[in-house]
Amino acid sequence: MKKILILGHMRSGKDTMAEILNDKFGLSFRSSSEAACDKFIFDELKDANGYTSKEECFNDRFNHRDEWYDYICDYNKDDRARLAKEILNDVDCYVGMRDLEEFEECINQQLFDKVIWVDASDRLPDETGSFNIPKKYADIIVDNNGTFDDFEQKV
Numbered sequence: 001m002k003k004i005l006i007l008g009h010m011r012s013g014k015d016t017m018a019e020i021l022n023d024k025f026g027l028s029f030r031s032s033s034e035a036a037c038d039k040f041i042f043d044e045l046k047d048a049n050g051y052t053s054k055e056e057c058f059n060d061r062f063n064h065r066d067e068w069y070d071y072i073c074d075y076n077k078d079d080r081a082r083l084a085k086e087i088l089n090d091v092d093c094y095v096g097m098r099d100l101e102e103f104e105e106c107i108n109q110q111l112f113d114k115v116i117w118v119d120a121s122d123r124l125p126d127e128t129g130s131f132n133i134p135k136k137y138a139d140i141i142v143d144n145n146g147t148f149d150d151f152e153q154k155v
Helices: 014-025 032-049 054-059 061-075 082-088 100-108 148-154
Strands: 004-007 029-031 093-095 114-119 140-143
Touching: 004 014, 004 100, 014 029, 014 093, 014 114, 014 148, 029 032, 032 054, 032 061, 032 082, 054 061, 061 082, 061 100, 082 093, 082 100, 140 148
Parallel strands: 004 093, 004 114, 029 093, 114 140
Antiparallel strands: none
């Protein structure tokens, strides 16, 4: 099975694309945030933030994006492709990578067959800070600036 990386700025529609790929083609997926929360971030943040469940921690991730980014980078410090390899052991699509060094190492290790960028730049500002992968590295760019039906057709 081919392995796909889905990139894009925050709230651009990456998970929606993965859900469409799952519904239409049976491709499985997992987001980096979900995997990181399950593996280590919940344990790191639960006491300081009063989280009682992984779901609560995951749902609050947008309020702590830089912190999550730092934890994921630290998790990957010895192998920048560590989290990606763990995710791809179980699914077809990795959703939401945010670090250029991680991306470059995954490319060096030939983990992905295709890199897809979900572009919502006409309706959302570009993310800064905890996201540093340029759109130019994508093999395919899918516009998500219109309706859901338009986006679904493009996917």
